[in-house]
Amino acid sequence: MREFPPFRLDTVNQCLWRCEARGEERILLTPKAFTVLRYLVENAGRLVTQDELLEAVWPNTFVQPEVLKYQIADIRNNLGDRARNPLFIETLPRRGYRFIAEVRDWKPVGPPVPASPARGKLIGRDRALSSLQDCLRRTLEGQRQIVFITGEPGIGKSALVDEFQRCTVAGEPSVRIARGQCAAGYGGKEPYYPMLQALTQLCRGPGGDSVIRILDAQAPTWLAQLPALIKRERREMLQREILGATREHMLREIEDALESIASETPLMLIFADLHWADPSTVDLISALARHRGPSKLMVLGTYRPPDEPPNRPLKALTGELLVRRLCREIVLEPLTKAEITEYLTANGHAKPPEGLAALLCRRSEGNPLLMVAALEQLEERGLISREHGCWQCEVSLEEIDPGVPDDLRKTIEAQIERLSTAQQRALEAASINGVLFSVRVNAAPGIDEERFEDLCEGVSRSQHMVRRAGLREFPDGTASQRYEFVHSLYREVFYQRQTPGRRAKRHLRVGERLEELFAGHENEVAAELAEHFEKASDWPRAVKYLQLAAATAERRFEPRQAAEILDHALELAKKLPGAKLDAKHQSV
DSSP, X not given: OEEETTEEEETTTTEEEEEETTEEEEEOOOHHHHHHHHHHHHTTTSOEXXXXXXXXXXXXXXXXXXXXXXXXXXXXXXXXXXXXXXXSEEEETTTEEEEOSOOEEOOOSSSOOOOOOTTSOOOSOHHHHHHHHHHHHHHHTTOOEEEEEEOSTTSSHHHHHHHHHHHHHHHOTXXXXXXXXOOSSGGGOSTTHHHHHHHHHHHHSTTHHHHHHHHHHHOHHHHTTOGGGSOHHHHHHHHHHTTTOOHHHHHHHHHHHHHHHHHHSOEEEXXXXXXXXXXXXXXXXXXXXXXXXXXXXXXXXXXXOOOSGGGHHHHHHHHHHHHTTXXXXXXXXXXXXXXHHHHHTGGGOOOOOTTHHHHHHXXXXXXXXXXXXXXXHHHHTTSEEEEXXXXXXXXXXXXXXXXXXXXXXXXXXXXXXXXXXXXXXXXXXXXXXXXXXXXXXXXXXXXXXXXXXXXXXXXXXXXXXXXXXXXXXXXXXXXXXXXXXXXXXXXXXXXXXXXXXXXXXHHHHHHHHHHHHTTTOGGGGHHHHHHHHHHTTOHHHHHHHHHHHHHHHHHTTOHHHHHHHHHHHHHHHTTSTTOOOOHHHHTO
């Protein structure tokens, strides 16, 4: 390991640590950003030209030099560095970069200190965390584990998974971890959507070359779905090789490939928001759960209680797997008054004012997201304050407590009102794309990309409604900073507070921006394009991209989903007198 205070570069866990008096914080970098930083640190003190850096990070691959600019910007954001007055990375215009901070070998003086959670201590989840750690222990012993974490919105599913992942990285660094995010709408209904996201991370992460080799040998139908990871000649060859494959064949391939990957090193797959999962992903989880034989594979999924029709396949699956004892379910319950008191006294601070925990418990009904939001709201209004980490009431509790719990949406609205007009406008534009959004695609009209990114960065640091989520790469080799709403409810409130007319205009703008950025590669984002144009009431383009999305489902050997997408396209086509779908796709 190398260090350049207050940071330490961890080459084993492929991450960055910020070391301060209060402890250590783990900073996750994208694989490419980590590789760029590592190369600069290893060559500290000398000029590294752009060509040298491009060849070191993207060997035998043509990429636009602009992509390097975005990686450097991402690294600087994480270091808190500035191009004009750098402390770590100096830019030499038209030549390259130089790492100017003093670098030295790091020698531990004691056992490694796990990184602290991003926002305070995780309270009330010791039993759930212990269950997850028990599942991990079984995984390391060769017993495959399928685990579902469920609970109401805001109950802390994502926080629990994040903490478990942090502990796993700190305690079991050999475990490979990859995440996939299910999404609402047609943009997330592509077959195997979260699995393909996770595979992309595995292929681009540490040991990614071995993952690609395994996919090439054992799961060519899957590798063919990841065109950015292979050269054109190999992609065309794969297309010929997989002719005649079936859906069942594709499922067997990925089962075998994941088993091979897990045989090299333990593998954890995390699928968030499975209540939005496409049917193929549900089938995949079912197949992995029923696969016999030992395996160091753990699949961890989160979902809201499946009480709506779109969730029925998932509900049926979890119910059957539980009966057969092929999975474990962890149901998160609301926080108790004692646990909220523990939250208020975290880090050894004095006991909070009598009655404050009970007040927060009534207002939030034990929902952690709502509890934190209510606490921040009371502090913002000056009704409570915190000095040296200790809470105190500025007025009597009777004046604070109206006796009626706040609604979660109303509390989020109150948080939003504390943002500047420009920040609200930026996040409203961002919500058009879903939980995940990128600067280049979603920059609000009248706000340039740099200003849009500054606004998002400001919200992430002050209000914690959004956070950085790596880079989104485009076919021309460039990339853009990506963010995500920390909870889907934040995105939903920002989206719904806009008028239908404004939402439609913004969907149209985002759709046209994606068309521009993916010109010649529209099939890669066909479902996303279809959703934006449908919500913009642009029926011709919605139908066009639904056809492309159906073709993608066909290539993934999912005729059921292809037929479902085309049925939807036919419904939209009724709004276009005389419009006809491609006969080839009508026959699916």
